[in-house]
Amino acid sequence: MIHKYLLAALLLTAAAPAALAQTTGSVGIGTATPNAKAALDVTATDKGVLVPRLTQAQRTAIAAPVPVGLLVYQTDGTPGFWYYEATAGWTSLSAGSSTGDNLGNHSATQTLNLNEQRLLGTVGTSLGDSTAQVELNASVGTQSTALITRSSFGARYSRVILSGYGKLPEGTSTANDYGIWATAYRGGGWAGFFSAGSTTTPLRWVGICQNPGYNGTGSAIRIVDGTQGAGKVLMSDGSGYGTWQPVPAPTTAGGNFNLGSYSLVGNGGSAGIAISNTGNVGIGAAGPTSTLQVAGSVAARIRTLSSGSVADNDYTVLVGGSIALPAPSAANTGRIHNLLTTGGGYVVTGVFRDASGAFGTYGLNNSAGARGIVVQSDGTNWWIISRQ
Secondary structure (H helix, E strand, O other): OOHHHHHHHHHHHOOOEEEOOOOOEEEOOOOOOOOOOOEEEEEEOOOOOOOOOOOHHHHHHHOOOOOOOOOEEEOOOOOOEEEEEEEEEEEEEEOOOOOEEEEEEEOOOOOOOOOOOOOOOOOOOOOOOOOOOOOOOOOOOOOOEEEOOOOOOOOEEEEEEEEOOOOOOOOOOOOOOOOOOOEEEEEEEEEEEEEEOOOOOOEEEEEEOOOOOOOHHHOOOOOOOOOOOOOOOEEEEEOOOEEEEEOOOOOOOOOOOOOOOOEEOOOOOOOOOEEEOOEHHHOOOOOOOEEEEEEOOOOOOEEEEEOOOOOOOOOOEEEOOOOOOOOHHHHOOOOEEEEEEEOOOOOEOOOOOOEOOOEEEEEEOOOOOOOOOEEOOOOOEEEEEEEE
16 A cells, blocks of 8 residues: 555656646646636647547446536547537537538628538428528618529529519519519520519519520419319409409390401401391301302202101201101291102192192102202291292
């Protein structure tokens, strides 16, 4: 035991030139005048302080209670300095150069150059406040825009423009416009979305546009509000809010549609339907002088009928059997039917009349004057107006 005390005394004596204690209570290593504010002042020009080096398992195995402020250097896992904090427990002082540091709150005095790195957030973090909002805020003394631009590749890049009042963003012609522009540039043209306000009329507007220089399949607008559907139209209410609505049912005209001196024509056509102020209708003929004036050919229905009754929309009927004409009435007044035999002798039943009187049947055959007849209804009889 005496030898142990003697060895300790010799060690303290040998270390006396390197470690000096002052009356202030400060201990200096490598200095004769340790800083009075420091409990331990280590001074050197070619050496450092080497703290205990532990593995992660060794660090976490330190028995509780662990004193607050205990510092070690971890050699594996997330290497670096670790200190013990009262609330958080073991905390990494620095995660190393691969992930950067915890910047905390700073008042910047120069531009932060990220080089090829990015600002990232995860599910548990946010840029901005706890609602995960991102805020870019700048107060400037002159008219300006804030740009968020994707790195360009050749002549292709995307851009979000936050435009302050009085600054011209792409696509505007007045310095009074301001708002948000999201645009893409390719091959000499801009395409994108913009939402803006203005101090002049119109006070606000939203647009989706595409410059003809864009190399794509054409412009497209998609508006989804939960009421969209095939065949619907976008309809505004009295406040200007638009929703998708079914196409309104046709309404009855409240008056005449006056064409003036013009005609109804097809898309790209020059001749169409003309209606005079006396009610004459011209098809392909301007200024009709007859009730119906057709400048061209007329097509009418033709069919073979071997039994049954002539239909309302029949014009030429090729008779191949015994058939009947409908009863003359006000509904078919003025209607004309052309009845021709197909070669045999057939009987047509109807309320016929000619100059000789009325009769109920007419026989068609191959004889002259009986091969066919043209009849027209006056509402009471079918008048025979010609024979073949």
